[in-house]
């Protein structure tokens with residue numbers, strides 16, 4: 350295969366050759382613009398010492414561009430029909446390993462151990478299947494993999510939520526989960542026209558740089574995230590209302606919640622969306638003793 354995979358003609362030729370039909374349920378929207386792919390790879394600062402994890406290679410459009418720059422690429426593809434296609438389209442790249450598996454079921458620590466020992470850094474780079482964007486991102490972050498960063502294409506709306514500032518409509522528990530672990534920036538917005546088939550939503554590329562240590566010190570991570578989720582449970586309600594309604598046995602602990610909010614200098618009438626991550630940490634650290 351000489352021409353690059355991601356041209357409209359080459360993609361059509363490959364799809365026709367294999368009689369491939371897209372599965373909407375697997376979020377199959379393939380990129381057919383080589384320039385966009387070059388820009389994604391550029392934003393990820395891949396070098397010949399980088400190991401890359403890709404999620405959903407499709408027919409290999411992005412994989413090919415990554416393989417040209419990276420030391421190795423390990424790509425997870427759930428759809429068995431794509432495996433023989435990838436065998437052919439990526440035949441000339443000896444630094445690519447395709448794993449036929451749902452990435453959500455993969456043991457990523459094991460993959461890191463098995464493939465990337467000789468790499469200086471590890472990046473995740475992908476055009477994500479949009480129906481599972483959030484579970485995939487949370488898996489990558491919560492498993493605390495030794496990643497340098499994550500550069501992914503996703504729904505523009507989700508990218509905006511991940512990189513939002515307090516007191517905006519996009520700010521919520523996803524923002525805090527992502528920014529707790531990473532520094533998040535949208536680096537590109539992408540029109541629908543560069544995909545086949547075209548998705549219903551606009552897309553963006555987000556770059557997440559993993560922090561060496563979390564942005565703030567929290568006493569108990571799972572309680573911190575519980576407080577965050579409770580605070581955003583009903584966006585129109587006050588912080589006090591949300592905390593007492595959504596923390597375990599919160600109604601009986603109303604007085605302690607009020608006192609704690611006063612102690613840490615947070616007005617109980619504020620809404621969750623106005624709190625910074627640091628304020629959530631302060632609050633959850635002070636509340637923790639009542640909920641242990």
Ligand code: SAM
Nearest residue numbers: 378379380405406407426427428451452476478
């Ligand atoms: N990387 C290709 C491109 O840019 O043209 C394809 C991207 S397409 C948006 C998403 C890909 O993810 C599809 O190939 C789909 O089959 C695959 N996929 C969907 N769910 C998956 C999962 N849970 N694990 C691994 N791959 C998945």
